[in-house]
Amino acid sequence: MIEINNLAKAFALGKGSKLSESEKQDVRYSKTAFHSVRDVSFHCDQGEVLGLLGPNGAGKTTTLRMLSTALKPDGGTVLINGVDVLKQPLKARQQIGFLSADTGLYGKLTAFENIAYFGRLHGMKESALRQRIDELFTLLNMHDFANRRADNMSTGMKQKTAIARAVVHSPKVVILDEPTTGLDIMTVQTVLDFIQSLKALKTPVIFSTHHLDEVAALCDRVVVIDKGISTFSGSIEAFRQCTPSGDLREAFLSVINQPETATAQGVA
Numbered sequence: 001m002i003e004i005n006n007l008a009k010a011f012a013l014g015k016g017s018k019l020s021e022s023e024k025q026d027v028r029y030s031k032t033a034f035h036s037v038r039d040v041s042f043h044c045d046q047g048e049v050l051g052l053l054g055p056n057g058a059g060k061t062t063t064l065r066m067l068s069t070a071l072k073p074d075g076g077t078v079l080i081n082g083v084d085v086l087k088q089p090l091k092a093r094q095q096i097g098f099l100s101a102d103t104g105l106y107g108k109l110t111a112f113e114n115i116a117y118f119g120r121l122h123g124m125k126e127s128a129l130r131q132r133i134d135e136l137f138t139l140l141n142m143h144d145f146a147n148r149r150a151d152n153m154s155t156g157m158k159q160k161t162a163i164a165r166a167v168v169h170s171p172k173v174v175i176l177d178e179p180t181t182g183l184d185i186m187t188v189q190t191v192l193d194f195i196q197s198l199k200a201l202k203t204p205v206i207f208s209t210h211h212l213d214e215v216a217a218l219c220d221r222v223v224v225i226d227k228g229i230s231t232f233s234g235s236i237e238a239f240r241q242c243t244p245s246g247d248l249r250e251a252f253l254s255v256i257n258q259p260e261t262a263t264a265q266g267v268a
């Protein structure tokens with residue numbers, strides 16, 4: 001189970017900081033800092049898939065980076081299966097599989113080598129590692145390019161390799177930042193099937209997306225972040241009930257651009 005309460009993160013702005021005009025008009029902007037995430041709370045139970053939605057720049061990536069221990073929050077708490085990410089980052093990290101938006105593969109290494117390298121960093125034994133990689137190659141349909149260098153891979157191949165690498169150690173919690181962005185339809189389906197397979201193993205999955213069809217197909221829970229605040233957190237059914245039509249797009253639009261005083265709504 002993942003429990004996040006009142007998460008906040010501001011980035012200090014130095015002389016060299018380049019913000020866009022729209023960011024300078026944003027309520028999160030001050031002369032000295034940009035408060036990317038102001039107040040985000042949600043939870044995700046065992047075997048649940050949670051879709052993290054929000055407009056560009058809302059604070060999704062910043063939130064996911066804090067959950068994965070890549071970024072230290074200024075405030076708030078993150079508990080992963082009872083482990084406090086801030087107090088015990090190493091212990092928390094062992095339980096998490098994190099796919100960042102930037103795949104960051106080693107270009108000279110093959111798919112197999114990229115994944116094996118991370119498995120060894122997690123202390124996996126060689127025989128278990130080979131078996132796990134073979135299992136992931138099957139689940140993600142990767143056998144064809146197992147020995148291809150990352151430099152020579154397509155976007156889809158790179159993304160599958162990055163996903164396999166993130167979960168090679170069979171983490172208890174999986175966090176994926178826009179796992180389907182830029183992928184063709186078949187590869188998207190493979191990634192969605194893979195998330196479904198994690199759900200079948202009761203592994204909680206949190207993924208950010210701009211695609212509401214993915215949310216409809218996979219998610220038990222929805223969280224919407226707008227200007228650094230979680231303006232909705234609840235079940236997919238509760239999210240649909242935000243509008244009379246039950247349409248996800250309308251529901252999304254109804255929970256963003258709320259007045260500044262709006263607090264998180266929805267059911268727990």
Ligand SMILES: Nc1ncnc2c1ncn2[C@@H]1O[C@H](COP(=O)(O)OP(=O)(O)OP(=O)(O)O)[C@@H](O)[C@H]1O
Binds near residue numbers: 023036054056060
């Ligand atoms: N290091 C930083 N310094 C200053 N501002 C930052 C920094 N990192 C992120 N931001 C700003 O914080 C805001 C939130 O960024 P974030 O990447 O979390 O948004 P997002 O919801 O993931 O957006 P997208 O859907 O476009 O990927 C953006 O305005 C971004 O420019």
